[in-house]
Amino acid sequence: MSKKEEQVEIIEPLDIAVRQTNLPQISNFEASLMGLLQKHGLPSQSILVPISQRVAVFNNIGIVVDQVEMERRSTSVYISKFIAAVASGLFDAALNYLWDETISDLRRRVAQYDLSYFYDNAVSNPEKRKKLDNENDLVKIDDNELIHGAREIELISELGFKHLDFIRYMRNWASAAHPNQNEITGLQLVSWLETCIREVISLPLSNIVVEIKRLLSNIKTSSISDPQAKEIAAFFMNLTQDQVNNLASGFYGIYTRTTTDSQTRQNIHNLLPFLWGRVDEKTRQQFGIKYGKFVANNDQDEKTLARQFLDLVSGASYIPDDLRAVEIQAAVENLTAVHWGHNNFYNEPPFARELKRLVGQVKIPKQINHYYVLGLVEVFLTNGNGVAWNAEVVYIELLGKFDPDQALLAILSFDDERISSLLQFTLCQKKFKELLNLMKQKVSSPAVKELIIDIETSGRLDRLRDDHRIREKVDNILRIIA
Structure with missing residues (x-):
C-alpha cells in the first residue's frame, strides 16, 4: 500500500488526525454502500455528509475530548457513538448522541446535588411535582425542563444555558428526526461538542x-x-x-x-x-x-x-383574594408545557382558548401579572420552528387586552433569560418585532417609545440584556415608574 493509500492514521485514541488525500478506502466503502442502496431501490442522495466535513471534526476532536477527565471519559458511551456516527457520515445521528450524552450527564449532576431543590425550582405544576421524588424520576422531566431547572439552581451558567438551548433546538429540528443533516457542518458539530463538554460534562460547581x-x-x-x-x-x-x-x-x-x-x-x-x-x-x-x-x-x-x-x-x-389567580397561572403553566411538547401545533389551541376563557374581560390579578405576561410572550414568540396558527389568533387577542403596565412588561421581556434565549432564533426575532408593534400603541412614555426604537434597530436581539446602553435606559424607565 502506498503512502497515498494509507487509511486514517490514529496517533492516539483521542487524537485522531485525518488527511483528506489518504481516504480512498472510506470513499470506496461509501461508494459500495451507495451502490447497495441503489440496487435495492433505496434513496442514495443526501444520506451521508461529505468526507471533508468528517475530516473537520476529526482534526479537532482530540483537543475537545481531552477536556474531559479520563475517569469520566471512560463512561462516555454516547461520545463514542458520536464519533462512530461522524465517521459514518451521519451527522444527524451524531447530534442525537451528543445530546443524549449531555442530558445523561446533566441528570447525573442534578442527582448529585439536591434533587428536592431541583424539582422545587424546575417544576411549577404541583401535581407533577408530587410525582417526583428520587433519581429515577428524572426521566419524567423533559429536556426543556431539565436545562431550565439546571439553570435555575445554577448548575449551568447563563451563557451555557443559551448555548444548550440552541443545541436542543438543532437536535429537535436538524437531527436524525429530519432528513437535513447536510445543514450541519463539521465545525458546527465539533463546536457543539465542545460547548456540551465545557458547559455541562466537565464544568465544576461554583x-x-x-x-x-x-x-x-x-x-x-x-x-x-x-x-x-x-x-x-x-x-x-x-x-x-x-x-x-x-x-x-x-x-x-x-x-x-x-x-x-x-x-x-x-x-x-x-x-x-x-x-x-x-x-x-x-x-x-x-x-x-x-x-x-x-x-x-x-x-x-x-x-x-x-x-x-x-x-x-x-x-x-x-395570599390571593380569590382562586382566579390560581386558575389563570395553572392555565399558563399548562399552555407553556404543551408549547414545548410534541405536536404543539395541534395541542396548543385548546389550551390557548382555555386561558382566554379564564382571563375574560377582567383585570389580571396582581399576584400573577408578571408571570402571565411573560408566559403569553413566550408562546407568542413560538418555539423557533413554526407558528401554531390556530393558537396565535388567541395570543394576539390576549396581547391586545394588555394595559400600559403589561405592555411595558412585554417590551422589557427581552431581559428574561428564557425570552433572551429564544431571541437567538430567526422566527422568534421576527415575532418579537411583531410584539413590539402591538405594544407601541399601548404606551405613551417618550422614554419607552425611544427604547422601542433602540430595540428595533438593534443588531442582536438576544444580546439586548447585555447591552449597557439598553440596560441604562431600562433602569431609568423603571426608576421613573417606581
Whole structure:
C-alpha cells in the first residue's frame, strides 16, 4: 500500500488526525454502500455528509475530548457513538448522541446535588411535582425542563444555558428526526461538542453552588440554633437576587412537604427571617399562589404548612383574594408545557382558548401579572420552528387586552433569560418585532417609545440584556415608574 493509500492514521485514541488525500478506502466503502442502496431501490442522495466535513471534526476532536477527565471519559458511551456516527457520515445521528450524552450527564449532576431543590425550582405544576421524588424520576422531566431547572439552581451558567438551548433546538429540528443533516457542518458539530463538554460534562460547581448544597444538606440533617442561623445569614448577603429567590423557593418546598421532619422545619423557621428581606416581590407573590393551589386542590396538610411558612414572615398579604389567580397561572403553566411538547401545533389551541376563557374581560390579578405576561410572550414568540396558527389568533387577542403596565412588561421581556434565549432564533426575532408593534400603541412614555426604537434597530436581539446602553435606559424607565 502506498503512502497515498494509507487509511486514517490514529496517533492516539483521542487524537485522531485525518488527511483528506489518504481516504480512498472510506470513499470506496461509501461508494459500495451507495451502490447497495441503489440496487435495492433505496434513496442514495443526501444520506451521508461529505468526507471533508468528517475530516473537520476529526482534526479537532482530540483537543475537545481531552477536556474531559479520563475517569469520566471512560463512561462516555454516547461520545463514542458520536464519533462512530461522524465517521459514518451521519451527522444527524451524531447530534442525537451528543445530546443524549449531555442530558445523561446533566441528570447525573442534578442527582448529585439536591434533587428536592431541583424539582422545587424546575417544576411549577404541583401535581407533577408530587410525582417526583428520587433519581429515577428524572426521566419524567423533559429536556426543556431539565436545562431550565439546571439553570435555575445554577448548575449551568447563563451563557451555557443559551448555548444548550440552541443545541436542543438543532437536535429537535436538524437531527436524525429530519432528513437535513447536510445543514450541519463539521465545525458546527465539533463546536457543539465542545460547548456540551465545557458547559455541562466537565464544568465544576461554583463555590456559591457548593455552599448552597452544603446548607440544604445541613438543614435536613443537623439542628441549626439561633446563633448559627445568624452566622449563616452572612452568607445570604453574598447571593445574587436569583440565588436568593431560588433558595427561598427551596425552603418553601422543603417546609411544605409532608414528609419533612420537625427539626428541618425548625431550621427553616430560624433561617427564613434573615433571607426574606432579600426575596423579591414576584417570588413572594408566587408563594401566595402556591398556597392558593393547595386550597384549590383541597390539599389540607400542605395548605396548613404553606400558611405557617407565610406566617413566619408576616406574608399573609401575598395570599390571593380569590382562586382566579390560581386558575389563570395553572392555565399558563399548562399552555407553556404543551408549547414545548410534541405536536404543539395541534395541542396548543385548546389550551390557548382555555386561558382566554379564564382571563375574560377582567383585570389580571396582581399576584400573577408578571408571570402571565411573560408566559403569553413566550408562546407568542413560538418555539423557533413554526407558528401554531390556530393558537396565535388567541395570543394576539390576549396581547391586545394588555394595559400600559403589561405592555411595558412585554417590551422589557427581552431581559428574561428564557425570552433572551429564544431571541437567538430567526422566527422568534421576527415575532418579537411583531410584539413590539402591538405594544407601541399601548404606551405613551417618550422614554419607552425611544427604547422601542433602540430595540428595533438593534443588531442582536438576544444580546439586548447585555447591552449597557439598553440596560441604562431600562433602569431609568423603571426608576421613573417606581
